[in-house]
Amino acid sequence: MLIARLKAGGPTLAKQGILVAFILFMIVFSFMSDRFMTTGNVMSVFRQATIVGVMALGVTIVVIGGNLDLSVGSMLSFATVLVVDLHDKIGPELAVPVMVLATLCLGAVNGFLIGILRLNSLIVTLGMLSVIQGLVLIYSGGQNVDIANQSETWFRVFGRGAVMGIATPIILFVGLALFFHILMTTTAFGRRVHAVGGNPVASVFSGIPRSRIVFLTYLISALCVAVAAMILGSRVMGSQNNVGQGYELQVLAAVILGGTSLLGGSGSILRTVLGVLMLAFIQNGLILMGQPYYTQWLVTWAVIIIAVWLDVAAKRGRLLSPIA
Amino acid sequence: MTMPHTPALQLQGIVKTFPGVRALDGVDFDVRPGEVHALLGENGAGKSTLMKVLAGMYQPNEGRILIGGKTVAIRNPIEAKAQGVVLIHQELSLVPEMSAAENIYLGELPRKSLGRVDWKTLFAKSNAILERLKCRFRAEVTVANLSIANQQMVEIARALTVDARVVVFDEPTASLTDAEKVVLFDIITDLKAQGVGIVYISHRMDEIFTLSDRITVLRDGQYRGTLDTAATNEDEVTRLMIGRSLDLTRHEAPPEFGKTMLEVRNLSCAPLFRDISFSVRAGEVVGFYGLVGAGRTEIAETLFGLRSPSAGEILVDGQPVQITNPRAAIALGISLVPENRKEQGLVLHMNCRDNMTLPQVQDLTSGPFISNGAEIAIFDQYRDRLAIKTPSWKQSASVLSGGNQQKIVIGKWLSMQPRVLIVDEPTRGIDVGSKSEIHTLLRELAAQGYAVIVISSEMPEVLRVSDRIVAMYNGRIMREFDISEVTEDNLVQAISGIKAEEVA
Numbered sequence: 001m002l003i004a005r006l007k008a009g010g011p012t013l014a015k016q017g018i019l020v021a022f023i024l025f026m027i028v029f030s031f032m033s034d035r036f037m038t039t040g041n042v043m044s045v046f047r048q049a050t051i052v053g054v055m056a057l058g059v060t061i062v063v064i065g066g067n068l069d070l071s072v073g074s075m076l077s078f079a080t081v082l083v084v085d086l087h088d089k090i091g092p093e094l095a096v097p098v099m100v101l102a103t104l105c106l107g108a109v110n111g112f113l114i115g116i117l118r119l120n121s122l123i124v125t126l127g128m129l130s131v132i133q134g135l136v137l138i139y140s141g142g143q144n145v146d147i148a149n150q151s152e153t154w155f156r157v158f159g160r161g162a163v164m165g166i167a168t169p170i171i172l173f174v175g176l177a178l179f180f181h182i183l184m185t186t187t188a189f190g191r192r193v194h195a196v197g198g199n200p201v202a203s204v205f206s207g208i209p210r211s212r213i214v215f216l217t218y219l220i221s222a223l224c225v226a227v228a229a230m231i232l233g234s235r236v237m238g239s240q241n242n243v244g245q246g247y248e249l250q251v252l253a254a255v256i257l258g259g260t261s262l263l264g265g266s267g268s269i270l271r272t273v274l275g276v277l278m279l280a281f282i283q284n285g286l287i288l289m290g291q292p293y294y295t296q297w298l299v300t301w302a303v304i305i306i307a308v309w310l311d312v313a314a315k316r317g318r319l320l321s322p323i324a
Numbered sequence: 325m326t327m328p329h330t331p332a333l334q335l336q337g338i339v340k341t342f343p344g345v346r347a348l349d350g351v352d353f354d355v356r357p358g359e360v361h362a363l364l365g366e367n368g369a370g371k372s373t374l375m376k377v378l379a380g381m382y383q384p385n386e387g388r389i390l391i392g393g394k395t396v397a398i399r400n401p402i403e404a405k406a407q408g409v410v411l412i413h414q415e416l417s418l419v420p421e422m423s424a425a426e427n428i429y430l431g432e433l434p435r436k437s438l439g440r441v442d443w444k445t446l447f448a449k450s451n452a453i454l455e456r457l458k459c460r461f462r463a464e465v466t467v468a469n470l471s472i473a474n475q476q477m478v479e480i481a482r483a484l485t486v487d488a489r490v491v492v493f494d495e496p497t498a499s500l501t502d503a504e505k506v507v508l509f510d511i512i513t514d515l516k517a518q519g520v521g522i523v524y525i526s527h528r529m530d531e532i533f534t535l536s537d538r539i540t541v542l543r544d545g546q547y548r549g550t551l552d553t554a555a556t557n558e559d560e561v562t563r564l565m566i567g568r569s570l571d572l573t574r575h576e577a578p579p580e581f582g583k584t585m586l587e588v589r590n591l592s593c594a595p596l597f598r599d600i601s602f603s604v605r606a607g608e609v610v611g612f613y614g615l616v617g618a619g620r621t622e623i624a625e626t627l628f629g630l631r632s633p634s635a636g637e638i639l640v641d642g643q644p645v646q647i648t649n650p651r652a653a654i655a656l657g658i659s660l661v662p663e664n665r666k667e668q669g670l671v672l673h674m675n676c677r678d679n680m681t682l683p684q685v686q687d688l689t690s691g692p693f694i695s696n697g698a699e700i701a702i703f704d705q706y707r708d709r710l711a712i713k714t715p716s717w718k719q720s721a722s723v724l725s726g727g728n729q730q731k732i733v734i735g736k737w738l739s740m741q742p743r744v745l746i747v748d749e750p751t752r753g754i755d756v757g758s759k760s761e762i763h764t765l766l767r768e769l770a771a772q773g774y775a776v777i778v779i780s781s782e783m784p785e786v787l788r789v790s791d792r793i794v795a796m797y798n799g800r801i802m803r804e805f806d807i808s809e810v811t812e813d814n815l816v817q818a819i820s821g822i823k824a825e826e827v828a
Contacts, residue, residue, distance in 0.1 A: 182693075186692075186693045186694055187689075187692055187693060187694060188685045188686040188688075188689060188694055191678060191682070191685045191694065192685065192686075194671075194674065194678075195671050195674065195678075195682055198671040198672070198673055198674055199667070199670070199671040199672065201667055201668050202667065202668055202669060202670055202671050203671070203682075204630070204650060205628075205630075205650065205660065205662050205668045205669065206650070206682040206683045206736070207649075207650040207651045207653075207654045207683045208682070208683075209649075209651065265671065265673055265674075266673060
């Protein structure tokens with residue numbers, strides 16, 4: 001009986017593998033460095049993780065819908081440069097909505113090409129990664145931008161503010177994560193995204209407006225980028241042209257680490273949050289242990305590949321298999 | 325122990341469990357050299373699982389496998405083949421872009437130095453096998469250019485690259501024409517004469533009684549018995565399979581129907597079908613009978629808004645309508661249970677309930693959230709009404725048997741309260757017992773006032789469920805029959821286009 005229950009619980013345990021690995025990492029790091037487990041360090045890692053984190057929420061939804069979004073990195077550059085540059089020109093109360101709208105337009109382009117025209121999402125968003133980076137350089141003329149009066153503006157609240165002792169970025173990230181979690185698990189929209197990602201043909205045969213659903217997932221992804229840009233622009237109070245470069249891979253890493261299937265149809269917002277935190281704490285732990293920053297990439301992707309392997313192994317019930 | 329009495333293969337007390345399911349429960353099975361042993365059972369009875377255990381794709385929890393009297397462990401299909409056990413799959417598993425020869429020797433291509441493929445040997449050996457199978461194509465041809473039947477021959481040729489002791493045929497005739505079947509049966513007889521043990525899995529009784537020497541029946545993962553084919557009959561086998569006799573009568577038309585629910589006038593969708601006119605009344609089942617490719621599915625897809633007609637009119641309830649997408653069709657009360665339930669009917673990894681409520685999930689909300697209660701209520705209602713066997717609504721649709729999967733799809737569309745229900749190949753790949761249940765269900769639905777269109781390639785099926793039969797050939801309606809006037813002969817003539825050629 002006990003064995004039967006353990007066997008039945010096997011896949012569930014494997015599903016929690018990321019959680020187990022996360023806790024193990026935390027324990028190991030807290031023994032290796034006495035600064036690691038301090039409130040100050042934990043909160044600061046958490047705060048830094050929010051930019052990758054917020055974007056990973058949107059990308060999780062895109063991936064559950066059966067597509068990819070590699071354009072979020074350069075979209076972040078675009079949005080941050082835009083909001084910082086417009087801040088002094090038209091004031092923050094206009095700069096923020098203009099930036100959000102412009103970013104949503106980029107998301108709509110992705111959504112149109114992938115959702116409506118049904119082009120391959122890898123090709124489209126890889127292309128958009130370059131196109132948007134080009135747009136940023138044209139817009140800024142290659143100049144980096146910054147905000148002149150950094151201490152006076154209310155715009156500082158997104159990146160530097162705090163409510164009741166908790167940093168605003170953390171509140172934004174946690175709030176959005178909860179919101180999207182509820183959206184994906186309890187609403188008809190969430191169900192339809194899962195269906196479209198799980199079997200697009202059967203979805204169409206069930207009367208689901210597949211094009212519209214995919215389009216919306218890219219709008220959500222762009223909205224998340226806009227929020228991330230508010231946090232980033234407000235924290236730095238300036239922006240380089242390529243500030244978002246490389247973020248797409250970190251975001252994708254967090255999504256994969258969270259166990260969202262790249263084949264579409266299954267995934268979880270809350271587990272993406274775990275993936276984000278795990279990535280952030282691995283990187284922070286390595287730095288505290290005195291490792292050069294580039295080792296983090298080695299370790300991060302080693303962890304991801306092992307995680308994917310264990311996940312696949314749990315599904316087929318053995319570590320190596322000639323089939324499937 | 326003398327040789328002829330040693331079975332080529334023996335399975336003893338095989339148990340295989342999956343979470344929540346005991347798929348095989350102590351199954352015994354053996355094949356003697358030079359016999360055809362048919363394996364029968366409803367879908368979900370465990371035939372495929374048993375064969376996957378045999379081919380090394382699954383490891384049994386208990387039980388032994390003996391080959392030539394010796395216990396062996398089969399860890400994967402390569403080991404199975406090395407032991408002389410070859411499985412010919414129900415679904416073709418060929419690489420379409422490669423030549424027939426490469427497919428035949430896939431994984432064991434003859435090599436020259438430096439790992440280069442020895443094409444000369446490869447083609448020579450492959451052609452020799454194809455000749456033995458009396459195939460009329462060369463091994464150099466690309467598989468994608470072969471007909472389904474010839475692709476199946478390539479699949480069979482694959483089995484003959486080794487000294488096969490046991491060859492398993494899993495539903496080999498599902499996509500073959502009658503002429504092609506004859507060739508296949510010759511091959512099986514040939515193999516048999518060479519002393520190979522054959523396991524033959526099929527739902528078709530006539531084939532089993534023509535071919536087999538013995539019949540083993542499984543039900544619900546359990547061994548029900550082995551019969552000598554010569555000493556039994558269809559009725560006894562059916563009773564072993566489903567625990568009761570099968571009803572094969574023709575439907576007798578009730579005296580009257582309701583008003584016309586759907587009418588189609590001169591509908592065309594070039595080049596798939598032309599000039600299609602018919603109507604369906606409430607309480608009536610209209611069967612569309614024809615060969616694969618006659619345009620029946622395409623008509624259904626047009627009525628469901630998946631294709632745009634190039635000409636003609638569709639009237640629902642007497643009103644002309646434009647159906648531009650499936651949502652429009654659903655809004656008009658038209659539902660389609662599609663031909664391919666795994667690809668078009670279900671999101672396989674979704675649970676049963678979510679699959680069932682998928683077309684209406686946006687309407688089952690309280691506030692912004694899906695109402696769990698409303699969803700479960702719908703699921704429970706149709707699970708009971710259709711007798712769907714699943715331990716819980718949380719079960720992923722992928723693990724259900726074909727019959728239960730089909731019932732989920734039918735339940736999905738019944739819960740939309742359609743006026744016109746189109747069912748495309750409702751029992752394809754479904755076992756005899758569920759088949760008859762689905763036929764009864766379709767008649768019940770008509771009796772409740774639905775207008776039902778059934779597309780089928782099986783004559784017993786159209787005869788059993790239809791009030792009227794529309795016979796199609798090559799995109800056109802050849803003839804419409806009332807069930808009381810139809811005979812098997814004139815139905816076959818109509819769908820083979822014989823009349824058309826006489827006219828032309």
